[in-house]
Amino acid sequence: MDQSPALTIGLPIAIGIVMLGLGLSLTRADFTRVREAPRAVIVALGLQMLFLPLLAYGLILLFDLAPLLAVGVMLLAASPGGTTAGMFSYLFRGDVALNVTLTAVNSVLTIVTLPLITGWAVNHFNAESEGVGVQLGKFGGVVVLVLLPVAIGMWLRSVRPQIAERAERPIKAFAIVFLVVVAIGAIVAERDNIVEYTRSAGLLVTILCALALSVGYAVARGLRLDRAQGVAAAYEVGIQNTTLAMTLALSVMGSTEIAIPAAVYSIVMNIFGFAFGIALGRMPERAVAPAV
Numbered sequence: 494m495d496q497s498p499a500l501t502i503g504l505p506i507a508i509g510i511v512m513l514g515l516g517l518s519l520t521r522a523d524f525t526r527v528r529e530a531p532r533a534v535i536v537a538l539g540l541q542m543l544f545l546p547l548l549a550y551g552l553i554l555l556f557d558l559a560p561l562l563a564v565g566v567m568l569l570a571a572s573p574g575g576t577t578a579g580m581f582s583y584l585f586r587g588d589v590a591l592n593v594t595l596t597a598v599n600s601v602l603t604i605v606t607l608p609l610i611t612g613w614a615v616n617h618f619n620a621e622s623e624g625v626g627v628q629l630g631k632f633g634g635v636v637v638l639v640l641l642p643v644a645i646g647m648w649l650r651s652v653r654p655q656i657a658e659r660a661e662r663p664i665k666a667f668a669i670v671f672l673v674v675v676a677i678g679a680i681v682a683e684r685d686n687i688v689e690y691t692r693s694a695g696l697l698v699t700i701l702c703a704l705a706l707s708v709g710y711a712v713a714r715g716l717r718l719d720r721a722q723g724v725a726a727a728y729e730v731g732i733q734n735t736t737l738a739m740t741l742a743l744s745v746m747g748s749t750e751i752a753i754p755a756a757v758y759s760i761v762m763n764i765f766g767f768a769f770g771i772a773l774g775r776m777p778e779r780a781v782a783p784a785v
Contacts (some may be wrong), residue, residue, distance in 0.1 A: 508740040509642045512600075514664035515576055516646020517657045519597050527594060536716050537595050537726040540709050542602065545730055546570045546610055548708075549701055553618075556697045560618040561625060564746075565754035566697065567614035569738045571607045572755075573599040575762070576665075578725075578732040585770030587724030595729045604640065611741075625748050698758045699765075706731035706769045724773065732766060735759035 527534045549570035553563045579592040615625060650657035709730035713723040735755040742752035 508737060510664060510667060511736055513642040513646045514661060514667075515596070515600070516643035516648075517650050517661045517664065518576075519593065519643065519647050520650065521647075524594070524597055527598065530591065530722070532716070533588070533591055533713075533718050533722045533726070534594060534598065536713055536718060537591070537709075537722075537729050538599060538602070540712060540726060540730045541574060541595070541599055542606060544708070544712070545705055548704060552697050552701055556693065558693060558697065559750075560620040560622070561748055561750040562694045562754060563618040564611065564614045564620045564625065565738075565742060565748075565751040566694065566701070568607075568611050568742060568746075568751060569698070569733055569735065569755045569758055570701070571603065571610035572734045572738040572741075573603040573607075574729040575732040575734045575736075577763075577766075578728040581728045581732060581766045581770060582721075582725045585724055585773060586721060587728060588721040589725070591722055591725040592729060595725070599729070600643065600734075601640070607741075625746055625751065694754045695757050698754050699761050702731055702758060702761050702765045706765060710769075710773070724770075727769070728766065731769070732762050733758060735762070 546567065549566050553566055558566065574592075574596050576596060578596065579589050581587070582589045582592045615621060646657070649660075706727050710723050710727035713726035714720070718726065733755075735758055738755035739752045739759075742748055742755065
């Protein structure tokens with residue numbers, strides 16, 4: 494698809510502002526907190542970075558998705574956890590501090606893993622025949638796109654905490670509005686094919702979200718994380734940074750079809766996020782030995 498200047502220039506600027514908002518909420522302690530609960534961090538990151546892409550790949554094979562939609566699902570699964578994971582943890586008694594740490598660490602790690610997984614998906618599903626490729630130079634720009642605004646936000650919080658606190662809320666509001674606008678824009682751009690795409694990818698991403706939340710929680714609890722850590726791990730796996738996934742699909746890879754899975758997921762994950770939290774609240778708590 495032909496990209497307009499508003500898309501190629503506006504989207505990177507917008508995602509930079511979103512990541513600045515993430516940086517405003519982070520401190521150095523969020524990275525060093527890994528030492529306090531290493532088991533919880535390792536389990537959650539393993540689920541996020543290994544289990545989720547493998548689950549996505551299995552569902553792609555099961556549903557026999559078209560190449561570009563398949564790449565979109567893998568791009569979605571390879572993206573870091575969404576910042577709203579902490580909001581869901583707060584609402585449903587999860588370990589919010591663990592969510593913040595996981596989001597911080599995961600956002601750094603995916604700078605390497607995201608282009609690798611996406612590049613593999615493009616080759617594996619033969620998406621190059623559809624006119625889509627992954628140029629490592631362009632994806633290298635993601636390093637600046639993600640890390641620099643986060644670093645600026647953290648620096649501003651450390652030297653001007655009051656300014657950071659005042660700016661954090663409007664930036665988060667912008668992030669929500671931006672996510673909705675991009676999701677609607679991606680869907681409208683493919684309105685002639687949206688019924689077919691939704692039929693092909695809609696059920697898949699719905700199952701992906703449901704399994705990510707439920708299996709994420711079950712595995713975390715099975716590996717002896719406490720309830721609050723299990724909730725945090727589940728939301729970190731099930732809530733993805735769909736804003737980043739859609740931005741990469743539209744402005745870097747130049748394909749609205751690749752953006753469709755993330756656009757649909759952005760709606761599904763919020764519905765399932767609330768439903769999952771309500772269901773957890775009705776389950777009896779099971780005591781386990783605390784993680785160390």
